[in-house]
Amino acid sequence: MREVYAIGSAMTSFSRLEYPLSEIAAYPAMFAMQDAGISKIDHLYVANMGGGRVNGQTGLASAVVDSLSLTPAGAETIENGPASGASALKQGWMAVASGLHDVVMVIGAERMREVNNLEATDFVATLTHPLAEYIYGVTLPSLAGMFTRLYMEKYGVTARHLAMVAVKNHGNACLNPFAHLHQPITVEGIIDSPEAMTNNPFVADPLRFFDCCPVSDGGACVILASAETAKKLGKPMIRLAGVGQATDTHCVHERAEPTDLLAVRGAARQAFKMAGVKPSDVDVAELHDAFTILEIVESEEVGFFKKGEGHLALERGDTALTGKLPINTSGGLKGKGHPVGATGVGQAHEIILQLRGDAGKRQVKNAKIGFTCNFGGFGNNVVCLTFIREK
Amino acid sequence: MALEIYAYQCKKCGQLHYPYRMVCKKCGKNKHNEFDPVPLPKKGKLVTFTELYTLPGDFAVATLWLGIVQLENGVAVTGQLRLPKPKIGMNVIGQVEPVRKSEFGQNLGMVFYPAK
Incomplete structure (x- = not known):
């Protein structure tokens, strides 16, 4: 198989966008092509979950490829729930790695x-x-x-730990001009203050308002290419080095151990193995924190920390922007937003910026290896990606 | 006659499944819908629960208590709870009742009460 490189990357703001779904998909594509310095592609994948149901638009990829005047390139819409974005990147990786295509555009978009x-x-x-x-x-x-x-009962995670994830990710989002929320918060304000029950009410006890990601519109695009093409463009060589995917029971109640996220564990293992790196080699990671608890548990299941100790690493500050392993430097789903089909591509965009050294105020020093975890359903379909900067 | 919800038992290996599936998750040999329906037992223990405050539009209540219950025969199910003080591990007893109404009719499902 051939090696696959990210040659262009861009995103819209994740927020409320007042333009049609097809344009939410097209704008980041135009910027990613500009970023890569190319004007033609061989194939387009568009990740989207709700076009048919929420926006009354099916066949999104066909609309977008024409709108971008990229016809007759092949185009497909990929739906894998909230993991659609990383699934589409995986399809793009397969197309380039197999030699079927040389330059593949992967868009994620949701309204x-x-x-x-x-x-x-x-x-x-x-x-x-x-x-x-x-x-x-x-x-x-x-x-x-x-x-x-269950996690609180079994491992001693508390509402304060959850709030610490929210505080960290809101803080990171404040450094990201493309994030949905630019709202610094404090643990005291959302947990201890007399107003906490008003400003941070329960959504699904014990989860509260600030434990849940916002509902966002947004688009992101990553362009993948073979080594030969990537070298010609003279960009930093960011290799999509590992791709992993695993599934779990559809019903959560059918899981033998309901506090395990086996699909996260399996997908991460594959993504590390293919890339030939270990979890401890990772410099920066984007984990799917649709709920604050998920950042903690995924940080364990992918192998960064021992099972049941993710919240201790958080307490120590290991996952902060200045910590040993910064997690969700973009603000994560919690702060950056969660336009479901676009999220996986948005995660990859952040890692590409970090590995290029283009992440501005939230740059992690000398980041060489990045990792993403895109979580579909309630952990029943998970895609993980490993990125390596080569020079 | 009391309303029932069924688990599905593989005729080849005896594995119970809820909900229904096409192929047995244990032996994988069952390929022709060879499952016996077995009524779900009513007694069980509460595995976990939540009080949900943001409900889908077709629920005319302020909040909804939801939980996972492990039934006597080892099968776990998701259901609605009518428990004054829910606690992990408590004994509960279920019955089949309407759980959701929409313009298309109503759905029946498991609703759990405290075991006496």
């Missing part, structure tokens, strides 16, 4: 704020089992709430 928050939550809840979960009113926040309660 969720066209509907109200309740409808958006209900749309994402259609990921759950229709007869054994959805009918009860189960939503992703409720699955996360039940998971958090």
